[in-house]
Amino acid sequence: MHKINHASFAPERLDRLRAALREQHIVRVEELCRRLGVSPATVRRDLAHLEQLGEVQRVHGGAVGIASQIEEPLFDAKTTIARKEKQRIARAALAFVQPGTTIYLDGGSTVLELARLVREHTNLTVVTNSLRAALELAGRGPRLILLGGELRRLSQTLVGPLTEPVLREVHLDVAFMGSMGISEEAGLTTSDPNEAFTKKRVLAQARQVVVLVDSSKEGKVAFAEAGRWDDVDVVITDHQISRAFARALAEREIKVIKA
Numbered sequence: 031m032h033k034i035n036h037a038s039f040a041p042e043r044l045d046r047l048r049a050a051l052r053e054q055h056i057v058r059v060e061e062l063c064r065r066l067g068v069s070p071a072t073v074r075r076d077l078a079h080l081e082q083l084g085e086v087q088r089v090h091g092g093a094v095g096i097a098s099q100i101e102e103p104l105f106d107a108k109t110t111i112a113r114k115e116k117q118r119i120a121r122a123a124l125a126f127v128q129p130g131t132t133i134y135l136d137g138g139s140t141v142l143e144l145a146r147l148v149r150e151h152t153n154l155t156v157v158t159n160s161l162r163a164a165l166e167l168a169g170r171g172p173r174l175i176l177l178g179g180e181l182r183r184l185s186q187t188l189v190g191p192l193t194e195p196v197l198r199e200v201h202l203d204v205a206f207m208g209s210m211g212i213s214e215e216a217g218l219t220t221s222d223p224n225e226a227f228t229k230k231r232v233l234a235q236a237r238q239v240v241v242l243v244d245s246s247k248e249g250k251v252a253f254a255e256a257g258r259w260d261d262v263d264v265v266i267t268d269h270q271i272s273r274a275f276a277r278a279l280a281e282r283e284i285k286v287i288k289a
Contacts, residue, residue: 118289123240156171267286
């Protein structure tokens with residue numbers, strides 16, 4: 031059996047390959063060739079090396095990352111991932127913001143881009159559990175209502191049972207939600223049960239639910255269920271979402287918008 035020379039692997043290229051696996055969990059050789067700018071043979075050698083290290087499982091045409099659950103990055107790190115896609119998704123979401131309504135802004139980095147866009151909308155009420163969204167709207171903009179609750183520093187959100195008293199008292203016209211993972215079987219998922227608790231309470235209070243997620247979240251399942259597809263009306267994503275996944279959502283009568 032041919033022995034792989036570990037010294038021949040470029041550390042920077044392997045780090046980029048690992049980043050691709052963290053973003054998508056399942057990657058194809060052709061996609062990695064375009065992303066890394068190398069040949070299929072090089073990608074296959076790199077995947078074989080990572081398989082020896084126990085980091086991936088190779089499958090026909092690509093590889094699957096091996097992880098017990100999604101590793102959640104710090105909030106500032108999340109804002110740098112797929113930034114242009116998130117901005118396009120937020121601009122598309124703005125069409126669902128109507129004067130005189132009450133909207134909810136979740137704590138995701140894509141939803142934060144929408145918070146920046148509604149700063150000029152004064153005839154609007156915003157309810158949020160996001161400290162970052164609140165800071166964006168603190169100086170000017172719509173009427174702002176913050177949920178109480180426990181601060182989750184990793185996501186910069188207020189979460190848990192203490193958010194319920196405020197949520198019980200408000201009626202939301204549209205809830206704009208983010209998600210760490212979206213899958214056909216598991217629905218919306220996140221890494222923290224307290225955050226999942228608050229997300230599900232929001233879904234119960236909203237007349238319309240619009241999920242804002244870039245395609246890197248497709249197929250990912252985090253620890254805690256944060257919502258079912260029966261609770262969702264619209265998904266706004268980017269053009270890299272798979273046709274099969276978009277079709278599965280459409281079959282559930284969920285409108286899919288590719289920004």
